[in-house]
């Protein structure tokens with residue numbers, strides 16, 4: 001920022017915002033835009049973008065929600081022919097889009113009554129949030145009180161925590177980031193991108209054999225839930241590790257062999273997947289796997305039996321399971337997922353993967369990766385078993401627990417989206433699409 005004169009960053013931000021609004025409107029001339037303007041630089045961005053839109057023939061009105069407004073932005077908007085008013089009743093009743101420039105990264109959670117009233121008056125009109133939907137807690141993704149729910153959020157420089165972490169992330173709508181040329185510090189929350197995934201994905205060395213690529217073991221399923229064994233094995237058996245072993249009752253093991261003839265029985269492994277469909281056997285499965293001293297993926301029924309610390313391992317709870325482990329209500333975990341996933345990673349000294357609409361993966365040192373892939377269609381029986389198997393295969397292939405869990409979550413989400421194509425999918429089709437997804441990804445290498 002030191003290299004840029006005052007206002008250069010805001011100029012870039014406003015230009016990116018105006019371009020995104022024109023794109024959304026499909027043009028400028030004759031369109032109507034309403035700006036909701038707060039007292040800080042977020043309002044300044046809105047006013048300046050409004051002046052750029054007004055010069056493209058857009059009819060721009062600004063509702064000033066505070067006694068103060070960004071002076072240069074105000075002057076620019078007025079010079080370009082935009083109107084400023086202080087009362088909702090003085091506004092045109094049917095704008096084509098509402099721009100939320102109430103507060104940005106300097107705001108406190110919640111909205112003041114005048115902002116709530118204005119938003120209610122224009123309910124149903126598409127909303128573009130400037131930087132973040134006003135009212136959410138930018139640094140935690142939590143919400144406390146009323147907030148804007150946007151159709152599009154245009155952010156500047158980098159994504160903020162609220163863009164990646166629920167519940168705030170779900171209020172952002174589509175996300176568009178404008179590069180304004182900031183030098184950024186290392187983030188505390190990051191989201192893997194396809195190039196990161198290609199870099200991290202374990203690939204066989206020239207002279208690899210199945211043992212050097214890693215062997216993953218699965219202890220899952222029971223007479224009540226044999227399918228969980230089949231699906232956890234399907235997730236482990238996507239070719240990312242060299243071999244898969246299954247250990248369980250003969251009745252389940254024979255069904256696993258029938259479905260997956262490559263899978264073998266007990267022997268040495270580099271990682272265990274424990275718990276899916278384990279029922280009453282889950283505690284014994286966890287003890288047996290722990291005795292080997294290799295990294296574990298602890299899922300489903302085995303999660304209730306975790307005690308002490310598990311360095312190098314991955315826990316894969318959903319919100320209800322994490323609540324159970326931490327002695328909280330599910331709603332508490334859903335309201336503050338970032339805080340609780342970090343807390344659990346610290347408490348158990350291991351990686352915790354909290355499954356949800358935006359899966360979060362936390363390391364004991366506090367670093368978090370948010371998963372930006374996936375589709376709501378992934379909320380289907382057995383999808384979690386596939387994920388546990390997939391993460392186990394990445395652990396066995398030698399990835400550190402944080403990379404294995406975050407890469408697994410990314411691949412799982414992307415494979416789900418690929419298999420779904422906007423429609424329903426089953427866990428079996430999800431598992432089948434994982435190798436195809438990785439082939440597409442690796443084909444784009446270079």
Ligand SMILES: NC(=O)C1=CN([C@@H]2O[C@H](COP(=O)(O)OP(=O)(O)OC[C@H]3O[C@@H](n4cnc5c(N)ncnc54)[C@H](OP(=O)(O)O)[C@@H]3O)[C@@H](O)[C@H]2O)[C@@H](O)CC1
Nearest residue numbers: 009010013039040041042103104105106107108110112131
């Ligand atoms: N940093 C950068 O590099 C760049 C930053 N840029 C932009 O600047 C934005 C940050 O601007 P900022 O720091 O001026 O704070 P901002 O969010 O506009 O408002 C803070 C003021 O609002 C008030 N207020 C607080 N809570 C409230 C509430 N709930 N409801 C209502 N009002 C509330 C409170 O003032 P009060 O009314 O209490 O006097 C407070 O002082 C950033 O998000 C981005 O858009 C870009 O131009 C590009 C470069």
Ligand SMILES: [K+]
Nearest residue numbers: 100103130134
């Ligand atoms: K905003």
